[in-house]
Amino acid sequence: CQHCAECDDGLENYCNHMVGTYNAPTPDAPGHTLGGYSQQIVVHERYVLRVRHPEAQLAAVAPLLCAGITTYSPLRHWKVGPGHKIGVVGIGGLGHMGIKIAHAMGAHVVAFTTSESKRAAAKALGAHEVVVSRNADEMAAHAQSLDFILNTVAAPHDLDAFFALLKRDGTMTLVGAPASPHPAPAVFNLIMKRRSLAGSMIGGIPETQEMLDFCAEHDIVADIEMIRADEINAAYERMLKGDVKYRFVIDCASLAT
Structure with missing residues (x-):
């Protein structure tokens, strides 16, 4: 307007x-x-x-004008960069861009997938580590270790499993839009570590231009x-x-x- x-x-x-x-x-x-x-x-x-x-x-x-800005905007808003360990949940149209951009921003990127077959693909995209989220031991190994999670999955799933991976004051931001709601998260997973659940939608024109310039600079x-x-x-x-x-x-x- x-x-x-x-x-x-x-x-x-x-x-x-x-x-x-x-x-x-x-x-x-x-x-x-x-x-x-x-x-x-x-x-x-x-x-x-x-x-x-x-x-x-x-x-x-x-696709940078959709998937690119949709993932860049929350990474930028929550100031992801060097010294941060962040998770990207889902390796699809949004997730593959999230991995590339977060890696270029200097973060340590942990990719989460339900499929063992995507492990090599996630590494090729720039993930430093890949976790199969159905593997309880792999998930437990990252408990309370992440500063930020970018959740790109567009299907209802258990958010609590990922809240457990956030440090105190960590944020999980949802950019995937499922057709039906996620199961409600347990409130104590938020309260006990002052964690946050957030959402984000594409980006404004100035930030979109910033994203395009960033992506051009980093190929x-x-x-x-x-x-x-x-x-x-x-x-x-x-x-x-x-x-x-x-x-x-x-x-x-x-x-x-």
Whole structure:
């Protein structure tokens, strides 16, 4: 809206009057927004971003504007950096970016996955340690050792198992959005160590530009698979099965064919 406290602070993503990209109501015809796949758009200069990556990387840069900023913003807000030991829960579209960015920020990164098969992949992304969260011994080995946890999992799960890994005053921030609620955490897991549970949603334009510059400086892009527009349905089915590493990107040139 450009006139509320959130917009004044450069945090347009928290504006109460934000118009969504996909099918959000609008006062003008056709009465709703039409998504993000136009070949050309008119945009207010306030919302233009500069991409410094080489042109050859543009497809892999595209997910930075969602997964990149969604993970960068909480890592930046909670001041993750050298000397911090942080956890990234989930190694998917969000989690793989969280690992890359937290590593570049200088933190010691512990990746958490339910799948033994993702251990090597997490190490390749930059995780210093990988924990299979179904392994009680591996989880116990990290009890009260983490300063911060970025939880990217978009399915309901037991948050208490991860609260036990936080130090006193540690924070777990949720960026994954499950379709149904997580089981309620035990209050004493928060009270006894003054731990915090928080949430975060994408980022404002100034922070998004900061993220793009940071990723260009550190040669960070998303791991992608390019698809044609006529492959979207098949890609969606694969996504539901977790069969993507780690983001599909639509070749918009194929929309015209």
